[in-house]
Amino acid sequence: MAEQNMDPALARYEFKKALEELRQYNGRATELISLYIPPGKQISDVVAYLRDEYSQSSNIKSKSTMKNVTSAIESIMSRLKSFKKPPENGVVFFVGHVAKGADQTDMIAKILVPPEPISTFLYRCDSRFYLEPLEDMLVDRKSYGLIVVDRSEATIGLLKGKQIKVIKHIDSLVPSKHHQGGQSSVRFERLIEIAAHEYFTKVGNIANEAFLAEPELEGILIGGPGSTKEFFAKKDYLHHELKKKIIDLFDTGYTNEYGLKELVEKAQDALQNLEMIKEKRLIERLMKEIKKPDGGLAVYGLKDVIHALLIGAVEMLLISEGLEMEEVRFKCNDCGYEGEKAIKSGQELKCPKCGSENLEILDKKDIIEYLYELAGSMGTNITLISRESEEGELLYRAFGGIAGILRFRTT
Numbered sequence: 001m002a003e004q005n006m007d008p009a010l011a012r013y014e015f016k017k018a019l020e021e022l023r024q025y026n027g028r029a030t031e032l033i034s035l036y037i038p039p040g041k042q043i044s045d046v047v048a049y050l051r052d053e054y055s056q057s058s059n060i061k062s063k064s065t066m067k068n069v070t071s072a073i074e075s076i077m078s079r080l081k082s083f084k085k086p087p088e089n090g091v092v093f094f095v096g097h098v099a100k101g102a103d104q105t106d107m108i109a110k111i112l113v114p115p116e117p118i119s120t121f122l123y124r125c126d127s128r129f130y131l132e133p134l135e136d137m138l139v140d141r142k143s144y145g146l147i148v149v150d151r152s153e154a155t156i157g158l159l160k161g162k163q164i165k166v167i168k169h170i171d172s173l174v175p176s177k178h179h180q181g182g183q184s185s186v187r188f189e190r191l192i193e194i195a196a197h198e199y200f201t202k203v204g205n206i207a208n209e210a211f212l213a214e215p216e217l218e219g220i221l222i223g224g225p226g227s228t229k230e231f232f233a234k235k236d237y238l239h240h241e242l243k244k245k246i247i248d249l250f251d252t253g254y255t256n257e258y259g260l261k262e263l264v265e266k267a268q269d270a271l272q273n274l275e276m277i278k279e280k281r282l283i284e285r286l287m288k289e290i291k292k293p294d295g296g297l298a299v300y301g302l303k304d305v306i307h308a309l310l311i312g313a314v315e316m317l318l319i320s321e322g323l324e325m326e327e328v329r330f331k332c333n334d335c336g337y338e339g340e341k342a343i344k345s346g347q348e349l350k351c352p353k354c355g356s357e358n359l360e361i362l363d364k365k366d367i368i369e370y371l372y373e374l375a376g377s378m379g380t381n382i383t384l385i386s387r388e389s390e391e392g393e394l395l396y397r398a399f400g401g402i403a404g405i406l407r408f409r410t411t
Contacts, residue, residue: 204237
């Protein structure tokens with residue numbers, strides 16, 4: 001289950017990794033149970049439901065399937081005894097017999113605490129685990145402020161994941177035309193501009209209150225027809241900290257709730273590029289150091305990076321999400337040698353002293369989790385970098401998926 005107070009990027013990586021593992025499993029028949037328990041569900045009600053399912057499973061025609069389903073239900077009920085109530089976000093059980101060839105099966109039991117609350121209770125028995133509700137939680141949940149504005153109306157909203165939340169719609173009451181001439185014309189123009197200023201101030205105040213309260217606000221998108229959006233963005237209607245977060249301005253035909261949807265559609269390319277831009281800048285900074293005659297403040301390769309981490313020299317650790325390795329602590333049963341070694345996942349390990357394969361594995365940890373522990377103890381910043389960009393692929397291919405920008409040189 002997920003640990004409390006874990007780094008969000010690491011928690012997301014571990015959650016994604018767990019889903020990838022579960023996605024590989026297949027049952028010979030409908031023998032894999034997925035059980036979603038929301039935070040408000042009584043454990044006693046869940047157990048009562050499972051007892052009923054256990055009773056009904058006796059009607060399954062295949063004896064082997066019936067045996068596997070009932071044993072899976074028994075396993076879940078046994079594990080539920082350790083729960084007084086579901087965790088804050090609920091809990092999900094994946095239990096069942098997976099095929100391993102030659103008409104053989106293995107019992108799999110995984111318990112996940114999701115990163116977001118489960119909304120409904122769900123029990124499903126199928127040939128594959130039901131992962132869709134959890135896969136939806138991997139969608140980027142960063143928030144973006146949305147403003148569509150012209151001189152007649154404005155709508156303020158928030159984009160979180162794929163959800164657009166309308167915060168406020170405002171009608172301006174600013175007159176659009178007048179027919180007075182002479183001095184009356186000048187006075188009326190001045191009154192129109194005063195009314196417009198008050199209207200834009202109101203829009204800015206509502207946006208400031210909503211957006212400053214968002215701790216994970218990544219940026220602000222502003223849209224609308226004509227030049228009003230440029231005027232609003234340029235002036236000081238938004239808080240100075242929010243003005244720094246304006247990503248771009250977009251032409252939209254509407255300034256109502258539909259205008260928010262139109263704004264998000266127009267901004268898709270800009271939003272997708274944001275994370276890649278951050279990654280690109282980090283890799284460019286790394287390459288700039290590497291190209292220096294003395295090697296600059298750069299380190300790469302697992303062995304050298306770990307050494308630099310252990311002496312507190314790494315300012316920023318860059319890790320590829322594609323780094324599939326494990327840190328293994330072992331003891332040789334033939335010569336007694338004990339040690340640690342980083343190996344590729346699934347790679348066979350031999351004793352470096354006597355060459356024996358008769359090893360006892362004392363501990364095994366995903367290399368990214370291991371590096372997070374080392375970096376966390378040294379106050380090192382960490383960025384997980386995907387392989388989707390050219391820079392991310394460069395980190396993986398050229399530098400073995402791991403590099404660091406140093407506080408000070410180590411050699």
